[in-house]
Structure formats: structure tokens, C-alpha cells
Amino acid sequence: MTVTEVLLSAPAPAATMPAAQPDPTTIRPHGDRTDVVVALAQVAPRLGDVPANLERHLELIAQAAEGGATLVVFPELSLTGYFLKDLVPEVALRARSDELTRLAASCTDVDVVVGCVLESDDARFYNAALYLSGGRIHHVHRKVYLPTYGLFDEARYMAPGDRFRSFAAPLTGATPPRPWQAGILVCEDMWHPTAAGLLAREGVELFICPSSSPGRGVVTGNALGTARSYDAMTRTYAQLHTAYLLYCNRVGFEDGVNFWGGSRVVGPDGRLLEEPAGNQECLVTHRIDLAAVRRARIANPLLRDERHDINDAETDRLRSRRALN
Numbered sequence: 001m002t003v004t005e006v007l008l009s010a011p012a013p014a015a016t017m018p019a020a021q022p023d024p025t026t027i028r029p030h031g032d033r034t035d036v037v038v039a040l041a042q043v044a045p046r047l048g049d050v051p052a053n054l055e056r057h058l059e060l061i062a063q064a065a066e067g068g069a070t071l072v073v074f075p076e077l078s079l080t081g082y083f084l085k086d087l088v089p090e091v092a093l094r095a096r097s098d099e100l101t102r103l104a105a106s107c108t109d110v111d112v113v114v115g116c117v118l119e120s121d122d123a124r125f126y127n128a129a130l131y132l133s134g135g136r137i138h139h140v141h142r143k144v145y146l147p148t149y150g151l152f153d154e155a156r157y158m159a160p161g162d163r164f165r166s167f168a169a170p171l172t173g174a175t176p177p178r179p180w181q182a183g184i185l186v187c188e189d190m191w192h193p194t195a196a197g198l199l200a201r202e203g204v205e206l207f208i209c210p211s212s213s214p215g216r217g218v219v220t221g222n223a224l225g226t227a228r229s230y231d232a233m234t235r236t237y238a239q240l241h242t243a244y245l246l247y248c249n250r251v252g253f254e255d256g257v258n259f260w261g262g263s264r265v266v267g268p269d270g271r272l273l274e275e276p277a278g279n280q281e282c283l284v285t286h287r288i289d290l291a292a293v294r295r296a297r298i299a300n301p302l303l304r305d306e307r308h309d310i311n312d313a314e315t316d317r318l319r320s321r322r323a324l325n
Helices: 050-066 085-091 098-105 187-191 193-201 225-240 290-299 308-324
Strands: 003-007 035-042 071-073 111-119 125-133 136-142 167-169 180-184 206-211 244-249 251-254 257-260 264-266 282-289
Touching (some): 035 050, 035 244, 050 071, 050 111, 098 125, 098 136, 111 136, 111 206, 136 167, 136 180, 187 193, 187 206, 187 225, 206 225, 264 282
Parallel strands (some): 180 206
Antiparallel strands (some): 003 282, 035 282, 111 125
């Protein structure tokens, strides 16, 4: 596997795709492929400037698609910036807004994951990740866990989501196309292991993890504590659930807070495909192969051996005990 990282601080040429093709891992009919190219758009959104961020998205989607990407993933709240506070109602979008309609129209030949504040009909505002495909919104995940510790105060301004659901991600770059079972975890969702476990129980082959993680806590040398934590989480989830994991974090500064980047793709064996991206804007591309998921699950049948019956029974027992108390 190889990776291409194109810095985006200045107008960049179209990203070149990884030259190496994955070695075949299954017997396939001649002409069939199970691999696709994914791109992580590690960007620094402008706080509260939806029009400027929208144009940037459209540029990078076109650039990635021209280079052959099948899926482009942007960070959490990529259309708005992160520390919005009282700006939340001003930047919020409805599902049928002109901005999302324009974005969806650009996603006819490439799938895209973007982050925004999504407003409901009853004036609730959600930190949402949208999966766009075929010119429409294909799936919506509303961030469930809204942090309220340290420098975070999301729950003051936004409502929490209430579900983790997998979905069939078209990823039509495969020949013939075969949807990947995917699930989305937005930043803080990843800090709760049950979230990844619920998606894994639904057969997820691809975790998509948009993030706006600030740099916090310097540990050994110059390493950031948050970077160490996300490295451990991304590797662990990918390996234990034998699935690919796409982690796309943002960069730049807001209110004096630095976002550290480090976007990466982790294989279903828990190994990084390449070194994580740095702390600058860039478009990172990787080639991933559905056959590698099959191989990992044959070698380590952890999902097959999972005892959901015990988990369900114990959950019911704990729920009953709380009801009695």
C-alpha cells in the first residue's frame, strides 16, 4: 500500500493516486476489483464562513475525483469550523439547503463525507456528518457524545444524537461495485468503546471518523497526549473489529487553540497503511481493499466468536437492577 500526501497551502495540482495496486487476496473473476481509493481532506475550515468553506470543499472534491478517488472524507464540522458557540443558529443548514444541494450535486461520481451543523424542523441543532452519494444525502450521523469538559462545551449549543447505525456505502469505484458496510463515529464518539462495538455488531467493514481534535497534553518529548490517544483508539478499533478505519482530523487555529491533524488510514489488522499526516492542510490518498477485510476475519474470527447473547443478557440484568433501585 502507498500513500500520496499533497500539501494544500497553495493551489495544488490534482492528487496522484497510489501507484501500487494491492496484491490479490482472493480468487476473482478476470477484471473484477475489490479495491478503491479514499482521500482524506485534512483542512482548516474558516470559523463561521460557510460560503468560503463550501467553495473549498467543491475544489477538493473535484481534485480528488479527478485523481481517481472513490470516497473523500472531510473533518468534523468542516463546513463551519468548530468553536462556534453563539454562531450555531447562524451557520446551521437544513437538509434541503442550497449549500447541501450544491454539495450533493458534486457527488455523482464520488462519495463524500462532510461535517456541518444540521437543523431539525423543531429548531434543534446537531453536530452532524453527512454521507453524500449519487447526488443526494445518503446517510446522516448526528454526534451522540457531546463533550462538556476542559475547553469543550458542545452540549450547551447543540443537541445529542440518539443512535449508531451502519449503512451501505456505495463506493462504486470497485468493479463490479459492491457496497461496503460503513459506520460513522464523530470525534468524541470514539472515546466510548460501546459506540464502535454497536457498529461492529452491524457488520461494519469501514469506520469513518471525522474529527476536530485540539492538541492537548504534552507527553514524552514533543508528542501530544491527544495524538497518542487517537493512535491507540484507531489501531485498537480497527484490529478488534477487523475493519478499516479512516480518521480525518482538521488543522489550523481557532481562539488560540491548535488542531493537530494526524489523519490516517488503519487496516483491518490494526496497522497504519502509512505514517499519519502532519499538521498542515493536505489531501491524503490511500488504496483500500475489501479483500483485506475478508482475510483479516478469516485469520482472526473475533466477530464470529463474539457472544452477543451474553452481552444482551447482562445488559438486561443491569437494566433490571437499576429499575429496582
